[in-house]
Amino acid sequence: MIRLENIVKHYALGNNIVKALDGVSLVIERNEFISIMGPSGSGKSTLLHILGCLDTATSGSYYLEDVDISHLSDKEIARIRNQHFGFVFQAYNLLPELTALENVELPMIYKRTPTKERRQKAEYLLEKVELTHRLTHYPSQLSGGEQQRVAIARALANDPTLILADEPTGNLPSEHGEEIMEMLCQLNEEGTTLIVVTHDPKVGSYAKKLIRLRDGKIVYEDNITERFSSEYVSNIATQTV
């Protein structure tokens, strides 16, 4: 589905260059469930942004279904992003002036889905995340967990083939975190590809594949189909390589 070849992402800061990603090569197959772990500053969010075509690499190649996307226009990339990718990012917050329902409708407005159809779909998705009783609430009137569930419903609006999540359970009480992970697992079982960045070994243990980054490089990659134990994930997440 996605192939990265030797992706480098540098940021120039005065005379310094920060190597946020330093030669990352990675293949993501359809229906994978990958957890990206590693210390703060190791490049996890940068990698997720590049995978989601929200940012471009300094060098290296990105192939989506064997097409090198660096040759596509910004408009075409935006179209791919809106039609195929769903984002659950903290920086990609809900719009405060829109209700829960309107926030979920938004990606479908961009896609020009007819009004009635998009309203029904938004209601259906909010029902799926158990928020039927909060349709007309604004984000400030929702708890953190509820906001995150709205963000998941919004990420699902255009039936994405790939969901990218950055700390999807961050700052949530553990019972809500588990709920959200169960929901993501369910989607993965239904065929959605998932890439989740997390610090939390419990969250990482839901994945089928673990990737550990350090200093902008992949230092560990393991593909096991059994669910990892959180102790195992914790060891991988914290070991010094």
Ligand SMILES: Nc1ncnc2c1ncn2[C@@H]1O[C@H](COP(=O)(O)OP(=O)(O)OP(=O)(O)O)[C@@H](O)[C@H]1O
């Ligand atoms: N816009 C930017 N300009 C300069 N440096 C940046 C920029 N964005 C990120 N960096 C640097 O790139 C490195 C990787 O950042 P990134 O956000 O990918 O880390 P991370 O692994 O997601 O960390 P965290 O776990 O704290 O979220 C960090 O050292 C960061 O300071």
Ligand SMILES: [Mg+2]
């Ligand atoms: Mg980050």
